[in-house]
Amino acid sequence: MHAAVRRWARRAAVAGLVLLxxxxxxxxxxxxxxxxxxxxxxxxxxxxxxxxxxxAVKVTVAQGRLLDVRLTDDKGARxxxxxxxxxxxxxxxARLTGATAYSLDATAEDADGLRAVQRVxxxxxxxxxxxxxxxxxxxxxxxxxxxPVSLRFSRPVENRSAVERAVSVTAEPPQEIAGHxxxxxxxxxxxxxxxxxxxxxxxxLRLKDVEAAPGYLGTQNKxxxxxxxxxxxxxxxxxxxxxxxxxxxxxxRTLEVSGGSxxxxxxxxxxxxxxxxxxxxxxxxxxxxxxxxxxxxVPHALRLTTSGTFVHGNYWTDRGxxxxxNTSHGCIGLADTSDGDAGTPAGxxxxxxxxxxxxxxxxxxxxxxxxxxGLNGWNLPWSQWTVGRSAAVH
Numbered sequence: 001m002h003a004a005v006r007r008w009a010r011r012a013a014v015a016g017l018v019l020l021x022x023x024x025x026x027x028x029x030x031x032x033x034x035x036x037x038x039x040x041x042x043x044x045x046x047x048x049x050x051x052x053x054x055x056a057v058k059v060t061v062a063q064g065r066l067l068d069v070r071l072t073d074d075k076g077a078r079x080x081x082x083x084x085x086x087x088x089x090x091x092x093x094a095r096l097t098g099a100t101a102y103s104l105d106a107t108a109e110d111a112d113g114l115r116a117v118q119r120v121x122x123x124x125x126x127x128x129x130x131x132x133x134x135x136x137x138x139x140x141x142x143x144x145x146x147x148p149v150s151l152r153f154s155r156p157v158e159n160r161s162a163v164e165r166a167v168s169v170t171a172e173p174p175q176e177i178a179g180h181x182x183x184x185x186x187x188x189x190x191x192x193x194x195x196x197x198x199x200x201x202x203x204x205l206r207l208k209d210v211e212a213a214p215g216y217l218g219t220q221n222k223x224x225x226x227x228x229x230x231x232x233x234x235x236x237x238x239x240x241x242x243x244x245x246x247x248x249x250x251x252x253r254t255l256e257v258s259g260g261s262x263x264x265x266x267x268x269x270x271x272x273x274x275x276x277x278x279x280x281x282x283x284x285x286x287x288x289x290x291x292x293x294x295x296x297x298v299p300h301a302l303r304l305t306t307s308g309t310f311v312h313g314n315y316w317t318d319r320g321x322x323x324x325x326n327t328s329h330g331c332i333g334l335a336d337t338s339d340g341d342a343g344t345p346a347g348x349x350x351x352x353x354x355x356x357x358x359x360x361x362x363x364x365x366x367x368x369x370x371x372x373x374g375l376n377g378w379n380l381p382w383s384q385w386t387v388g389r390s391a392a393v394h
Contacts, residue, residue, distance in 0.1 A: 035297045035338070036114035038064025040106050046120040049154075053098060053124055059090040061108040064116065066090055074101040075139060099126035099154065099219060101134045116296060117279040126154050130219050131212040133167075133205060136274075136375075137355060139224045145194040145231045146272040147356025148375050149203050156184040158213040163187070166218065168204040171195070178386045182372040192382050194358065197248065199228040229354055234311075236332055238266060238363030241323045243311075243332070245349065252352070255345045256323030258314070260330040265366035267309055267330070270378040273357045275303040276350065278340060282310075299340045300350035304359060305374040311359060313337075313346030332361070 039062040044051045051057075059069050065087035071079040079102075081092045096102065101123050108116045126132050132154040137143050149169050157163050160181065169177050169189040173196070179189045195201070202225050207218030235244045238259040245252045260266035280301045283294045299313035313336025314322075321327055322335050322345075336346035358378075361369075371380040 034114070035295070036064065036108070036116040037110040037112075038062070038108040038114070038116040040108050040116055040118045042104060042106060042118055042120050044120065044122045046122070048120075048122040050125040051096070051102075051122045053096045057092050057096070057104065059104070059106045061088050061106075061116075064088075064108045064110040066106065066108050067115075068105075068107045070103075070105045072103050073097065074134065096124050098124050099130060099132040100124050114297075115279065117277075118281060119277065123154070127219075129216050131155055131157070131207070131216045132219055133207060135203060135205070135224055137226050139226070141226045142229045142354065143226055143356030144273065144354045144358060145197060145228055145233075145356065146270070146358035146375075146378065147195070147226075147228070148272070148377055149189040149201070150375055151187045153185045153187075153212065155213060155216060157187075158184070159211055160184075162210050163207070163212050163218075166206045166210045168202075168206075170202050170204070172200045175199075178382075180377060180380070180385045182377075186372070188375075188377050190377055190385070194231065194378075195228040197228055197231050201226050201228065228356075232352065232354070233358045233360060234349070234353075236266075236359060236361045236363075238268075238326060238361065238366065241326065243334070243349075245352070247352075253348065255334055255349065258317070258321045258324075258328060258333045259326040259361075259363070260328050260366070261326055262365065264329040266326070266328075266332060266361060266363070267305065267369035267373075268361050268363055268366045269369040270376065271304040271309070271359045271361065271369055272375040272378070273302045273304065273311075273353055273355055273359065274306075274375045276353065276355060277301040277303075278350070280312075282312075297338060299336050299338070300334075300344075300346040302350065302353055302359075303374070305369060305376065307373055309369075309374075311346075311349065313340075313344060313350075332359075 041060045043058045044056050069090040079092045079094055081090050083090050103121050105119045133151045136150045137147055175191050177189055177191050179187055181187050205220045205222050208221040210218040212218055230248055232247045241257055243255040243257045279297050279299055281296045282298045301310045301312040303310055309330055311332045314333035315336045315338045319335055334346035336344045341347050342351055369376050371377045
């Protein structure tokens with residue numbers, strides 16, 4: 001679970017984004033039902049870079065049929081595609097755009113109507129000798145109070161000062177905001193404390209023709225706008241096996257959880273939900289744990305780190321574990337069912353959570369999460385965040 005914390009570097013061009021799925025203790029299936037037999041195969045692979053503009057994207061399913069395939073670019077524009085006559089294959093109709101981040105979501109079902117869902121994100125090949133900044137959050141989105149602005153560049157930035165001058169982050173109402181570099185391909189911005197609810201934030205990219213590295217010029221001249229929603233903060237006490245959820249300071253609910261076992265402890269610290277998956281696959285091989293588990297339909301999953309920490313639903317473990325013991329491979333599990341019932345504890349939390357919401361994890365055991373493992377720069381004190389703060393803006 002804790003392997004590969006620094007996998008942002010080469011894969012960083014995918015708008016933020018998701019590379020690994022991990023964790024969760026597996027104790028054998030209960031009577032909630034088997035996973036879908038439908039087997040999705042998507043090309044290119046999740047996190048792929050320099051994807052060709054023609055012929056590289058394809059979705060197929062075995063032992064089932066495709067229900068929906070959605071390919072969208074980083075502006076939310078959908079790419080049309082064609083489904084095969086037998087509903088087992090899909091390909092896009094249009095040529096992709098260069099130097100663009102894409103998300104591809106596919107849903108299939110088997111003969112019993114059980115769903116399989118898979119998502120990949122990838123970036124297409126940029127024109128020669130250009131630099132592209134892939135950004136999160138998305139334009140027009142509403143996010144939680146912990147959401148930073150995160151830029152990931154398609155190649156290493158050598159001329160940081162020129163790039164910093166070409167990027168601005170402003171807020172209404174006004175507040176102090178500062179940028180911080182994580183390596184040479186990632187630049188994040190945040191205020192001193194969480195955004196006040198209702199804040200309107202604008203990211204200005206004036207990178208066109210800016211020389212980010214010798215001979216490599218930026219291409220973008222655009223504004224990105226997002227709004228901060230209500231303040232939802234979930235506090236996890238690993239010793240008490242509880243999650244306390246508050247919105248705008250008001251207690252909504254206390255949930256029973258199961259965190260990481262002593263051998264695979266859950267990270268401690270302030271973490272931000274970077275992605276939401278109604279259903280996702282979790283495979284231990286992606287986080288360096290061999291063949292310990294491969295769960296193809298994990299429900300109500302909220303990503304907290306790049307290295308594979310999630311809050312997610314768990315239907316395969318005895319219900320008595322939740323609120324009583326920490327048994328997972330590092331994730332935070334809540335009781336759920338295999339059919340994605342919104343009325344379960346995990347389903348309730350998923351329905352109430354936005355990307356950018358905050359999860360505070362406390363406990364007597366575990367390592368503190370690294371600030372660059374996910375969108376978790378809040379774990380870096382402001383005095384360190386602002387060292388060499390030429391990227392500071394208001």
